[in-house]
Amino acid sequence: MSSGDTKRSQVLLIPSSGMGHLNPIVRLAKGLSDRGISISLLTVRPSITAAESSLLSSLPSSLLIDFPLAPFDPSLFPEFSDPVILRWEAIRRSAHLLPSLISTLSPPVSSLIIDITIASTFLPVAVAANIPCFVFFVSFASMLALCSVSPFVPHPIGDVKIAGGVLKIPYSSVPPPLRDPNHLFTTQFIENGRALTLANGIIVNTFLALEPELLAAFNAGEVVPGFPPVIALGPLPLEKKQPSSPSPALRWLDEQPDKSVIYVNFGSRSAMSMEQIRELGAGLEMSGCRFFWVVKTAKVDREEKAVEIEDLLGEGYVKRVEERGLVVREWVEQDAVLVHRAVAGFLSHSGSNSVMEAAAAGLRMLAWPRGGDHRVIAASVPRSGLGIWPESWAWEADERIVAAEEIAVKVREFMADEKLAETAGKLGAAATAAVQEGGTSDQSWRYLITKL
Ligand code: UDP
Ligand code: UDP
Structure with missing residues (x-):
């Protein structure tokens, strides 16, 4: 520029x-x-x-x-x-x-x-x-x-x-x-x-x-x-090109099979309660799917406390999932992740940028709106064929915690849904044509x- x-x-x-x-x-x-x-x-x-x-x-x-x-x-x-x-x-x-x-x-x-x-x-x-x-x-x-x-x-x-x-x-x-x-x-x-x-x-x-x-x-x-x-x-x-000095996260993705990983990131501003983080962690583990998960515990990154992942998710979690899961607590190059050949789906809070980036990449989405305008945006996800939105999943202000089993079942279904991969791909082609x-x-x- x-x-x-x-x-x-x-x-x-x-x-x-x-x-x-x-x-x-x-x-x-x-x-x-x-x-x-x-x-x-x-x-x-x-x-x-x-x-x-x-x-x-x-x-x-x-x-x-x-x-x-x-x-x-x-x-x-x-x-x-x-x-x-x-x-x-x-x-x-x-x-x-x-x-x-x-x-x-x-x-x-x-x-x-x-x-x-x-x-x-x-x-x-x-x-x-x-x-x-x-x-x-x-x-x-x-x-x-x-x-x-x-x-x-x-x-x-x-x-x-x-x-x-x-x-x-x-x-x-x-x-x-x-x-x-x-x-x-x-x-x-x-x-x-x-x-x-x-x-x-x-x-x-x-x-x-x-x-x-x-x-x-x-x-x-x-x-x-x-x-x-x-x-x-x-x-x-x-930014479609992979960075010249890839982060450890991208290097981990490089080692995964094609179209096998669900990328989980709730944007720059959505922090989950500790209880919901633990359920999500257990749900991703139970799903049996490969996953790359960016965990946030504070709305503003400078306020993130130096809590170890093990303290959040329980001792032994990282070791148990290491064959097929990576959990990080830092900012990642989302542009590069979304177009990585190993990534097959995106579990997202439905921030407008994230949804548009997924559409541009033709990547299927599992929408879990958390607050702000996320539900207004999430409505476009099933409507456009980009993905699914389990509407009963709670948002930030709700008391309800979405349980691990429910998350596991949905993630498995979502990752197995080849029809969704196809419709999201079509939307990506329309985005490129536009x-x-x-x-x-x-x-x-x-x-x-x-x-x-
Ligand atoms: N983003 C990123 N890495 C991260 C988290 C977010 O590059 O680890 C980028 C993402 O690609 C998007 C923006 O930050 O461009 C977040 O905007 P969005 O509208 O999705 O959500 P918000 O953070 O405003 O809730
Ligand atoms: N917004 C708007 N008018 C306003 C404030 C916000 O239209 O006066 C829209 C804008 O698109 C913004 C979205 O509402 O991105 C969500 O705003 P919020 O502050 O909840 O989220 P953030 O922008 O921090 O991701």
Whole structure:
């Protein structure tokens, strides 16, 4: 990726906090740069998570522009202990500092691309400064639909029907914070939804074949009248090559037979209770399948305690499973894992990036949504043929623990389901076709580039 200093103008991308937001905007930046657009990325340092720090330090420093934030007092938000959310709020409250920073940049900024979670404060600033501004919606069109109608649905929220029933989101799938009208997430979500109509376009990491009716409804004005163009340009490119110095995890995968391993990872933010971790561990062992499992016990990686895997899963676990299971507690190169020849399935929390990455790789998924927008996204998994979602499996806030036996049976069924491998492969082929020259997402990229 290069900043293309010789160009006459540049596009400034403004991420929000958390790896689930930084990873895709960096891919978007790469896609733009590959198409000859000069770009910079606004960054706030130090990063909250180690994963963000490491990604930022892998980028050319000439691309990164420091954004010093306005003073922010986290004690005003006693209900939030999560530093990722507090950083997001601090960025949101610093939008007024943008115009003076932009006035110092060379080449001049022709357009902004901003993360959805900071839209309500940054869009009005962009409009006042007369700078075209696109929103990067870091989730699927189904979640965009919920966000864009949120100012118009009655709160407290119930079942949500969008565009006359093109999309139905049952109350049980609504992100839990949205059930509380006074929750900061809810008030921001609604404000962001309302602000979207100020944007010149909304970029979504999805593709037409994945959400055809909904994308058509958006662009026919049937979701919200007068809504900006929804630009579906996914899947954003994965790093398809295996790293030159593979991690021990990838080396372990290299030793496994083709299409034999289930990869288990719940993303950057979903930690399970100790009890659920133990049941999952026992379930994977009982399934008899080969597995590669990334265990997290804290929402923020820097807060992970140095608990030994044996202390989590019981003495002897690692030894018992070593013939066919690997358990790690660190960040892994998910891009490379998903396309590894040994990997046959993905047990995931259904974060939007993870699901889109699985779709891009044509890899079957077993969805186990944990919170946030995961159930809205998980609904796309069976609908698209990408995989299965056992809907009775509990999410984070539920008391219920999914027992080892239940997990074992489901994992076995899932890994034996060749039909699923086939339908997921077909979706992967559709994803590849979408981004190839002349494909639906390629056309969206071309449209976007003419507007920047
Ligand atoms: N989101 C949104 N508007 C907001 C905040 C969030 O549309 O004001 C969407 C966005 O796509 C985000 C998703 O909801 O990725 C889930 O947000 P959450 O904070 O639960 O998860 P995270 O982004 O931390 O993975
Ligand atoms: N990821 C990764 N290695 C890990 C965990 C996550 O590379 O060990 C990446 C994953 O590929 C995805 C992002 O981090 O791009 C997580 O985003 P997602 O929307 O799936 O979930 P979130 O972490 O926001 O809940």
